[in-house]
Amino acid sequence: MIQFKSLGISAPLLTAIDEIGFETPTEVQVLAVPKILNQEDLIIISKTGSGKTAAFGLPILQLTTPGISATQALILTPTRELAIQVDHDIMQMAKHLSHRTTAIYGQHNINTEIKALSKFPEVVTGTPGRVYDHIQRGQLKLDKVKFLVIDEADRMLDMGFIDQVVRIIKKLPKDRVTLLFSATMPEEVRRMCKAYMKSPSTIEIESETKTVDLIDQAYYRVQRSEKRTQLDRLLQLNRPDSCLIFCNTRHAVDSVQSFLHRQGYASMALHGEIPQNKRQSTIEKFKKSDFHLLVATDVAARGIHIEDLSLVINYDVPEDKDSYVHRIGRTGRAGNTGRAITLVTGEDLMTLYEIEEHINAMISEEELPTDAALAAIKDEVTAWKKTKSVPAAAPSKATSAASAGSAPKGRGTRPPRRPKSDQAPQGRGRSKDERPSDLNNKKSADSHDSGFRYETREPKFEAQSKAASSSRPSRKKPYADPNRQGTPNQYHPHHNEPKAKGISDAVSKSAPPAVPTKAQPAPAAPKEKSIVAKVLGRLLGKK
Numbered sequence: 001m002i003q004f005k006s007l008g009i010s011a012p013l014l015t016a017i018d019e020i021g022f023e024t025p026t027e028v029q030v031l032a033v034p035k036i037l038n039q040e041d042l043i044i045i046s047k048t049g050s051g052k053t054a055a056f057g058l059p060i061l062q063l064t065t066p067g068i069s070a071t072q073a074l075i076l077t078p079t080r081e082l083a084i085q086v087d088h089d090i091m092q093m094a095k096h097l098s099h100r101t102t103a104i105y106g107q108h109n110i111n112t113e114i115k116a117l118s119k120f121p122e123v124v125t126g127t128p129g130r131v132y133d134h135i136q137r138g139q140l141k142l143d144k145v146k147f148l149v150i151d152e153a154d155r156m157l158d159m160g161f162i163d164q165v166v167r168i169i170k171k172l173p174k175d176r177v178t179l180l181f182s183a184t185m186p187e188e189v190r191r192m193c194k195a196y197m198k199s200p201s202t203i204e205i206e207s208e209t210k211t212v213d214l215i216d217q218a219y220y221r222v223q224r225s226e227k228r229t230q231l232d233r234l235l236q237l238n239r240p241d242s243c244l245i246f247c248n249t250r251h252a253v254d255s256v257q258s259f260l261h262r263q264g265y266a267s268m269a270l271h272g273e274i275p276q277n278k279r280q281s282t283i284e285k286f287k288k289s290d291f292h293l294l295v296a297t298d299v300a301a302r303g304i305h306i307e308d309l310s311l312v313i314n315y316d317v318p319e320d321k322d323s324y325v326h327r328i329g330r331t332g333r334a335g336n337t338g339r340a341i342t343l344v345t346g347e348d349l350m351t352l353y354e355i356e357e358h359i360n361a362m363i364s365e366e367e368l369p370t371d372a373a374l375a376a377i378k379d380e381v382t383a384w385k386k387t388k389s390v391p392a393a394a395p396s397k398a399t400s401a402a403s404a405g406s407a408p409k410g411r412g413t414r415p416p417r418r419p420k421s422d423q424a425p426q427g428r429g430r431s432k433d434e435r436p437s438d439l440n441n442k443k444s445a446d447s448h449d450s451g452f453r454y455e456t457r458e459p460k461f462e463a464q465s466k467a468a469s470s471s472r473p474s475r476k477k478p479y480a481d482p483n484r485q486g487t488p489n490q491y492h493p494h495h496n497e498p499k500a501k502g503i504s505d506a507v508s509k510s511a512p513p514a515v516p517t518k519a520q521p522a523p524a525a526p527k528e529k530s531i532v533a534k535v536l537g538r539l540l541g542k543k
Contacts, residue, residue, distance in 0.1 A: 007033045010062050012096035017054070020092055026051035028205045035061050036179065041200035043193055044181045047329055050205055052151075052181050053089045060147050061090070064122045066098040070144035071117075074172070075125040075150065076165060078155040079299055080276060081283060086151065087125040099123060104130045104140075107276040110350050114139050128156070128164035131314040135171055142172050153182040153189045157196060159299070162188060169196050183329075184322055216329050218366045219342040219352060221535065227343055228259045231315060234341060235293070236377065237369045239384040240311035242286070245295045246327050248316040256315055257295040264385050266291035272299060306330065314342040317351050321358040 004014055004025055025033070028050045035042055036059035045053050056075075063070040075090075077083045087103035094101065102116040104126035110133075117124070124131075124140065134140035148169070156162055178197045182189060193200060222230045235243070247253045250271040257269035267292055268282050286294045287306060298318065309331045318324045331338025342363070344352055356363055374381075439521045 002030055004029075005057075008037055009033070009058055013058055013062060016093050016095045017058070020263075021096070022054065026055075028052050028203070029055045029058075031203045031205070032056070034203060035203075036060070037062065039063070039177050041178045041197045042177070042180070043185075043197070043200045043202045044205070045183070045185060045202070045334065046181060047183055048206040053086055054093065056147075056149050056179050056181070057086075057090045057093050060123065060149075061094050061097060061099055064146065066100070066122055066467060068144070069120040071120060071122065071124050071141060072144055073123045073147040073149070073462045074145050074168075075123065075149040075151060076128055076131065076156070076168065077125065077151045078127070078159050078161060080107065080127060081279065082151065083125050083127055084280060086307060087123075090123055090125070094123075095276065101125070104134060105198070105276075106130050107274065109360060128161045128168060132164055132168055135168065145172050146176055148176055148178045150178070151181045153180050153192075154184045154186055155326075157186055158320070158322075162192065166196070168193065183326065190493055214337055215331060216337065216339045217328065217342075217361070217363045218340070219344045219363050220366060220368055222343050223370070223405055224347075226346045227315065227345075228256065230343065231256070231313065232260075232263055233369050233374060234313070235260075235373055236381045238311055238339070238341075239381065240339075242289060242306060242309050243293045243311040243313060244306075244309060244330055245293060245313045245315050246318070247295060248319065249298060250297060252316060253295050253297055258293070262295055262423070265293050266385075267293035267295060270294055270296035272297065298326065309338065312338070314340070317342060317344060317348040317355075319351070321355050324355045327361065345468075 002025060004017060004022065007025060007030065009017075014118040028044060028046045032042060032044055032052075036056060044052065044055070060073045075083075075086055077086055083103045083105045087101055090101050100119060100121040101123040102113070102121045102125070104117070104124065106127060106129060108130070113130075113134065114137075117134060120141075126134075129420070131140065135142065150156065150165060156165055158418065178200070180189075180193060180197070180200070220230065220234065224409045231245075245256065247256055250273055253269050253271045257267050262268040268285070270279055274282075282294070285291060286364055295315075312328050312331045314324070314327060318327060328340040330337070331340060
């Protein structure tokens with residue numbers, strides 16, 4: 001059996017790969033490492049997960065010189081996730097060396113990248129767009145580059161990055177080693193190899209279309225309206241330790257993940273609109289088996305390398321035949337068997353037949369699980385769901401309410417919807433018998449018990465409010481107690497206007513009004529005619 005030592009790998013690298021856990025080299029490593037050490041241009045057609053990162057990483061680290069303040073190796077990847085993964089793997093291999101590495105990619109802090117590039121790392125890994133941006137800025141110097149690695153060239157073509165790759169190649173020294181890795185070889189990639197590589201050797205490792213021998217493939221006929229329900233039933237039937245669910249669109253990813261979360265599955269979503277730091281955190285959690293299910297788009301899943309992925313589900317049939325091969329290649333790695341399931345509607349049948357022709361294999365149709373079959377494994381399903389904790393991808397209402405309760409003072413927060421019950425929950429609204437004064441006394445207590453807070457006024461604001469209300473009439477009708485009597489009429493203010501001077505003044509001085517009470521009705525006011533006569537009599541008498 002061939003060992004890494006026989007490939008000509010140096011002692012520090014041998015120590016590092018032993019600590020990583022590499023025991024014997026893979027086929028691509030056995031064939032590629034000696035040629036790269038001999039500084040030959042290579043085209044390597046190899047499936048994902050065949051060990052190609054170590055195949056180019058080990059010889060590059062051995063042939064580059066640390067400490068000369070120059071970037072000596074440039075690795076281009078199609079996605080941010082893959083750039084991070086490759087950089088991480090190379091850092092592990094360089095553990096006992098003095099090499100510095102860095103990754104540069106979109107949605108990453110560019111000032112952090114500029115600082116890292118100013119230290120002249122020996123190995124730089126990045127996406128084409130961000131790499132070219134740093135070249136234009138003058139932050140990435142390429143005059144000392146010895147190695148160029150183009151990883152997943154076919155995916156670069158699919159994503160429209162080939163033109164950017166060519167622009168970067170034209171900035172590199174001609175006296176370099178170029179290594180191109182691809183799962184397939186489209187014609188445009190072949191033309192690029194012919195134009196920018198020097199008599200490259202081609203190494204073709206078992207093509208991805210042959211990996212179907214190690215993968216149990218099946219498809220299920222479903223109605224489009226039943227896809228989520230049948231996905232739930234198939235997950236119960238298979239109960240995978242880890243499962244990657246592929247959707248064609250970002251909207252579908254969010255919809256499926258939200259459905260799975262409601263069903264109690266430990267699941268998270270991964271697509272291009274999710275912030276980069278959250279995407280990376282999600283990938284790391286999935287690798288550590290913190291949750292069962294990852295729902296992703298094709299591009300977002302490119303950087304995920306899981307050796308023991310037990311199940312791949314194509315929730316949507318991929319539009320591209322090669323994408324199907326890339327998807328199912330996530331399982332059945334390193335010689336392990338895997339399983340791939342595809343949900344097929346009537347509209348997808350023709351695409352499925354084209355995929356079968358492309359992989360030169362028949363995909364077996366299986367019957368959907370019955371209610372009786374699922375009832376028989378109900379306890380196993382319950383136990384399986386409990387083996388992982390549901391991550392905080394979709395916060396519960398209690399969590400949302402608690403977070404709202406800690407809002408800064410002075411900023412009111414909208415309370416959650418009132419539940420459908422006869423009794424109002426504490427802190428939400430008031431009962432029919434509660435008055436505003438009673439409610440004000442409860443605000444401080446309720447704000448601690450409920451999940452949200454009421455906005456209260458400071459005394460200075462209250463004083464300002466009173467001053468303002470005295471200068472202008474209130475728009476709201478003031479509160480009127482129907483049990484009180486003798487109070488000014490608040491709904492008809494014209495009844496409260498002062499009467500004309502003269503007779504009315506005399507009336508007010510001669511007969512002060514009695515104070516009414518609830519038990520005793522107010523006495524009737526004296527008739528106005530008798531008062532007038534009395535006043536006239538006094539005036540006539542004086543004359």
